[in-house]
Structure formats: structure tokens, C-alpha cells
Amino acid sequence: MTTYSLIFWLPSILECRPQKFIYDKKDVEGGECLPVSLMRGLEITHTLTNSGANIVLVALLVAMNWGTIKEKKSKYGLGAVIMLGLLCVAILDVGKITGLTVLDL
Numbered sequence: 887m888t889t890y891s892l893i894f895w896l897p898s899i900l901e902c903r904p905q906k907f908i909y910d911k912k913d914v915e916g917g918e919c920l921p922v923s924l925m926r927g928l929e930i931t932h933t934l935t936n937s938g939a940n941i942v943l944v945a946l947l948v949a950m951n952w953g954t955i956k957e958k959k960s961k962y963g964l965g966a967v968i969m970l971g972l973l974c975v976a977i978l979d980v981g982k983i984t985g986l987t988v989l990d991l
Contacts, residue, residue, distance in 0.1 A: 894932040901925060930983050937979045944968055 897920065902908045907917030948968060955961050 890932075890935055894928055897925065897928055933979050933982050937975065940975055941972065944972060 899905075900920075902917055902919040904914060904917055907914045907919065911917065948964070951964065952961065955964060
């Protein structure tokens with residue numbers, strides 16, 4: 887997890903040269919940044935990778951705890967809570983990829 891986060895974090899830090907150009911494009915002459923399409927692709931890849939890791943971790947959680955729960959009501963309750971959590975994460979991830987916010991809905 888740390889390795890892939892660093893892989894996506896470094897281009898964000900080193901996006902522009904000089905770094906002051908990220909925030910102040912008018913006063914810095916000769917600054918340049920990585921293409922927006924490259925940064926957008928990295929953002930989408932990072933979001934999808936993070937979503938996949940979340941799904942795997944939730945599946946492991948369910949697999950470890952499913953056998954310990956005896957009552958069917960409790961199993962269905964656990965499943966419902968986990969599905970609601972995954973739905974919320976999926977909505978946030980789709981919003982991040984598409985650029986939509988809650989205010990746009």
C-alpha cells in the first residue's frame with residue numbers, strides 16, 4: 887500500500903518546475919508542469935487501485951468474521967452494513983473520477 891501511494895504521490899509533488907509555479911503561475915517565468923492528461927490518468931489509476939484494495943480488505947474482514955457469527959440476523963446485518971459502506975465509498979470514488987460533488991446532484 888505504501889509503495890503504490892508513493893508512486894502516485896511523487897508526481898503530484900514534482901508536478902511543476904519550479905514548485906512555486908504550482909501556486910503562482912503569473913509571477914514565475916519559464917515554469918512548466920506535467921500534462922494535465924497525465925496527472926488525471928494518475929489520479930484515476932490511484933482511485934481505482936485504492937477502491938480495489940478497499941474491496942479486498944472488506945472481503946477479508948467478512949471471510950474472517952462470517953464463521954464466528956451464528957445468528958442469521960447478525961450475518962445479514964453485517965452484510966448490509968458492509969454493503970452500505972462499499973456503496974458510499976463507490977459513490978465517493980465515482981465522484982472523484984468524474985469531478986462531481988454532492989452540490990452538483
